[in-house]
Amino acid sequence: MSENKKWYSLDLGLNKKKGSSGSCGCGKTEGGCNSHKEELSAEEFYEAAINASIGEERHKDGFEQVFDVKMDRRTAFKKLTASLLIGAGAVSTSCSLTTSGDAKEKAQIDWEEQFKGNYKLMTDDEKKKTVDRLMRSYELRTGKNISMTAENAAEDVLFGYAFNISKCQGYMDCVSACVEENNQDRNSEMQYIRIHEMKDGEGFKFDKADDNYYHEVPQEGHFYMGTQCFHCDDPPCVDVCPVQATWKEEDGLVVIDYDWCIGCRYCMAACPYDGRRFNWSKPEVPENEVNKNQHYLGNRMRKKGVMEKCTFCVQRTRKGKNPACVEACPTGARIFGNLLDPNSSIRWVLENKKVFRLKEDLGTEPKFWYFMD
Amino acid sequence: MGQFKVLKSLVVDSLDTITKGSLKYHLWMGFLTIVILIGMYCYSIQLDEGLSVTGMNDRVSWGLYISNFTFLVGVAAAAVMLVMPTYILKDIDFKQAVLIGEGLAVSALIMCIAFVIADMGGPAVLWHMIPGIGVFNFPKSMLAWDVIVLNVYLFINISIPFYILFRHYQGKEAKHNVYLPGAILSVFWAVAIHLVTAFLYQGLQARPFWNNALLGPRFLASAFAAGPALIILVLAIIKRFTEFKVEEKTIKKIAMIVTVAAQINLIMLISELFKEFYAPTHHSESAYYLFFGLHGKTALLPWIWTAITLNVIATAMLTFNKLRNNLNVLYLCCIMLFVAIWIEKGFGLIVPGFIPGPYGKIVEYLPTGIEVGVTLGIWALGAFIFTILAKTAIGIELGKLQFKSKKDTV
Numbered sequence: 001m002s003e004n005k006k007w008y009s010l011d012l013g014l015n016k017k018k019g020s021s022g023s024c025g026c027g028k029t030e031g032g033c034n035s036h037k038e039e040l041s042a043e044e045f046y047e048a049a050i051n052a053s054i055g056e057e058r059h060k061d062g063f064e065q066v067f068d069v070k071m072d073r074r075t076a077f078k079k080l081t082a083s084l085l086i087g088a089g090a091v092s093t094s095c096s097l098t099t100s101g102d103a104k105e106k107a108q109i110d111w112e113e114q115f116k117g118n119y120k121l122m123t124d125d126e127k128k129k130t131v132d133r134l135m136r137s138y139e140l141r142t143g144k145n146i147s148m149t150a151e152n153a154a155e156d157v158l159f160g161y162a163f164n165i166s167k168c169q170g171y172m173d174c175v176s177a178c179v180e181e182n183n184q185d186r187n188s189e190m191q192y193i194r195i196h197e198m199k200d201g202e203g204f205k206f207d208k209a210d211d212n213y214y215h216e217v218p219q220e221g222h223f224y225m226g227t228q229c230f231h232c233d234d235p236p237c238v239d240v241c242p243v244q245a246t247w248k249e250e251d252g253l254v255v256i257d258y259d260w261c262i263g264c265r266y267c268m269a270a271c272p273y274d275g276r277r278f279n280w281s282k283p284e285v286p287e288n289e290v291n292k293n294q295h296y297l298g299n300r301m302r303k304k305g306v307m308e309k310c311t312f313c314v315q316r317t318r319k320g321k322n323p324a325c326v327e328a329c330p331t332g333a334r335i336f337g338n339l340l341d342p343n344s345s346i347r348w349v350l351e352n353k354k355v356f357r358l359k360e361d362l363g364t365e366p367k368f369w370y371f372m373d
Numbered sequence: 374m375g376q377f378k379v380l381k382s383l384v385v386d387s388l389d390t391i392t393k394g395s396l397k398y399h400l401w402m403g404f405l406t407i408v409i410l411i412g413m414y415c416y417s418i419q420l421d422e423g424l425s426v427t428g429m430n431d432r433v434s435w436g437l438y439i440s441n442f443t444f445l446v447g448v449a450a451a452a453v454m455l456v457m458p459t460y461i462l463k464d465i466d467f468k469q470a471v472l473i474g475e476g477l478a479v480s481a482l483i484m485c486i487a488f489v490i491a492d493m494g495g496p497a498v499l500w501h502m503i504p505g506i507g508v509f510n511f512p513k514s515m516l517a518w519d520v521i522v523l524n525v526y527l528f529i530n531i532s533i534p535f536y537i538l539f540r541h542y543q544g545k546e547a548k549h550n551v552y553l554p555g556a557i558l559s560v561f562w563a564v565a566i567h568l569v570t571a572f573l574y575q576g577l578q579a580r581p582f583w584n585n586a587l588l589g590p591r592f593l594a595s596a597f598a599a600g601p602a603l604i605i606l607v608l609a610i611i612k613r614f615t616e617f618k619v620e621e622k623t624i625k626k627i628a629m630i631v632t633v634a635a636q637i638n639l640i641m642l643i644s645e646l647f648k649e650f651y652a653p654t655h656h657s658e659s660a661y662y663l664f665f666g667l668h669g670k671t672a673l674l675p676w677i678w679t680a681i682t683l684n685v686i687a688t689a690m691l692t693f694n695k696l697r698n699n700l701n702v703l704y705l706c707c708i709m710l711f712v713a714i715w716i717e718k719g720f721g722l723i724v725p726g727f728i729p730g731p732y733g734k735i736v737e738y739l740p741t742g743i744e745v746g747v748t749l750g751i752w753a754l755g756a757f758i759f760t761i762l763a764k765t766a767i768g769i770e771l772g773k774l775q776f777k778s779k780k781d782t783v
């Protein structure tokens with residue numbers, strides 16, 4: 001490993017040596033790990049870095065940071081005024097005077113949801129509480145039950161994706177599977193995946209490709225290539241977000257807290273891969289088509305004015321399943337797995353195929369590789 | 374407390390002045406109010422249905438709002454061009470212009486904030502951005518920087534003129550050593566709001582059209598042309614409709630600033646064009662789209678060529694002393710420059726950044742009626758605020774507005 005690299009590079013942990021006792025997160029093999037000798041151990045450094053960036057927020061985590069569930073009146077009033085002053089009175093429901101139990105509970109939930117903290121900073125307990133509230137809220141509204149989890153990233157997992165250009169025939173089964181799995185807005189026909197139809201013999205001419213075709217496939221003399229969010233290891237979209245509503249999880253997934261996003265769309269401008277989608281109007285999914293197996297960071301119902309994107313189906317992959325697109329692909333062009341597991345098929349592809357990524361010059365280190373048979 | 378009494382009396386007095394005026398004044402304010410109401414109505418539709426009522430979409434995700442925001446940051450910073458000589462070089466000529474300039478900066482900043490809020494998908498959760506109660510992505514996000522820098526600038530530009538006017542209102546001279554540090558700070562701050570706003574775009578490796586080292590400096594140059602041009606026009610109007618004396622010398626000095634800035638801006642434009650078209654690369658496509666159209670998509674051509682024509686003609690005319698010293702020609706040039714830079718730094722800068730998209734797709738953008746309505750409403754709001762500020766300031770400066778009971782002053 002070259003220590004003097006000026007740019008960011010993806011560390012797959014291929015060289016990571018696991019110490020028998022305490023592990024050192026520096027991932028160095030040669031030259032040993034200096035972090036124990038220095039005043040700051042890796043963990044302390046991490047701690048300090050977090051403190052430097054978000055300061056206090058971290059200590060008064062999650063809800064407390066903004067609102068305790070049982071808030072006292074004064075703070076409540078203060079926060080409410082702040083919110084009202086800024087924009088719309090989206091909390092009007094919470095002021096409802098109805099005495100009926102359900103309405104009251106709904107109002108209470110709306111209130112707490114409006115003023116909850118950033119998911120990224122929540123403790124597991126707080127995560128569970130918000131998930132419970134969201135499930136209860138759905139039940140109160142529709143009379144149906146959903147199951148939503150807040151499962152955290154597992155240890156020693158780094159998700160990666162590979163796409164076989166020779167196999168893809170442009171059937172777009174992945175696209176429909178994705179839309180159904182992830183409860184994407186049916187009105188605007190939002191799609192995370194784009195399949196680009198390109199002419200043989202012209203190379204990767206994205207600007208000449210058709211990414212919105214309605215004809216029989218495979219078309220004679222064409223090949224197909226899919227794009228989606230690449231879950232960059234150094235994601236520019238994360239850096240630019242003014243409120244840390246989007247971040248990279250431990251297992252490499254780049255996720256969004258839909259309730260924390262303020263809809264500024266800066267991340268959309270920053271993404272070099274057209275990976276992000278915005279809810280320009282209220283997203284709608286017919287009740288009977290809603291996928292009820294949800295994850296807070298994944299396919300739960302979104303609202304208007306927030307960003308969303310492919311999450312590598314976090315609700316599935318953290319349970320050990322493949323993303324919906326991988327499962328739906330009839331040609332086997334899509335390969336997904338744990339990059340840190342030497343026996344995974346993704347590792348086999350990376351080691352045995354000539355892989356490449358898009359726009360590598362930008363230094364974003366996508367965890368999405370292309371290859372050909 | 375004496376000061377509070379003065380303050381109360383100031384508020385009462387200024388309310389009095391702004392509600393009284395000639396028929397023309399009332400017509401003007403009435404007109405602005407109607408436009409603001411139309412804008413608010415359009416915004417309520419947008420709040421209700423979401424940003425889908427605008428022309429923006431996933432491919433061109435910023436449009437008219439952010440364009441206007443970018444341009445107005447420039448106008449706001451321009452006040453400083455007048456602050457510097459007045460306060461620091463003790464150049465008397467500029468003194469009256471400064472109050473007007475800072476009033477302009479305040480209204481421009483309020484418009485900036487209004488445009489950003491209009492552009493947000495979730496204005497109800499905007500408190501997530503307030504340091505302390507929200508989570509701020511500082512120092513990583515340039516937008517976080519921008520929020521801080523703009524608000525501090527707003528604060529500076531409200532407090533300096535307020536202090537001066539407050540003193541004058543009591544019939545006292547404003548103390549030099551009180552406002553001078555603030556004035557100097559605001560000079561640096563104006564450059565900062567500019568650069569930070571430019572960095573907002575410049576720092577995106579995804580958008581080659583913006584990812585260009587000249588963006589920041591060009592921002593400054595064009596702002597220092599457009600801002601003072603607007604100040605000249607405003608001074609001309611004030612001169613015409615009020616008793617406030619604006620000397621020709623002042624206007625001519627500002628014209629000099631406009632001229633130099635416009636010339637520098639033009640040089641940078643040439644440098645940019647050279648780089649894009651002498652050895653065009655893949656990254657020049659946005660520029661091609663902007664200036665010549667791509668694959669038959671030409672929506673921006675009429676805009677940008679109007680801008681360039683106006684820009685070149687105005688700069689050329691300003692360069693000749695004879696023409697510049699003729700006030701009517703000067704006003705015409707200022708209007709031309711202002712419009713040209715509004716197009717160039719607004720539409721011409723933001724929209725092509727998204728076209729072609731990351732994979733070369735060309736989706737054109739045109740604002741919808743609602744978007745235009747909100748935009749006009751915000752401009753009217755800015756004009757409204759400015760008129761109020763200017764009328765009060767002029768009243769105080771002319772001595773019409775004065776604190777009555779002398780014994781209360783501290």
Ligand code: SF4
Pocket residue numbers: 228229230231232235236237238254270271272273274275276309364
């Ligand atoms: S592909 Fe785009 S949205 Fe996805 S992580 Fe990379 S920069 Fe972010």
Ligand code: SF4
Pocket residue numbers: 240241242243244245246256260261262263264265266267268306307
């Ligand atoms: S749109 Fe949402 S996720 Fe994206 S930068 Fe803005 S606040 Fe962050």
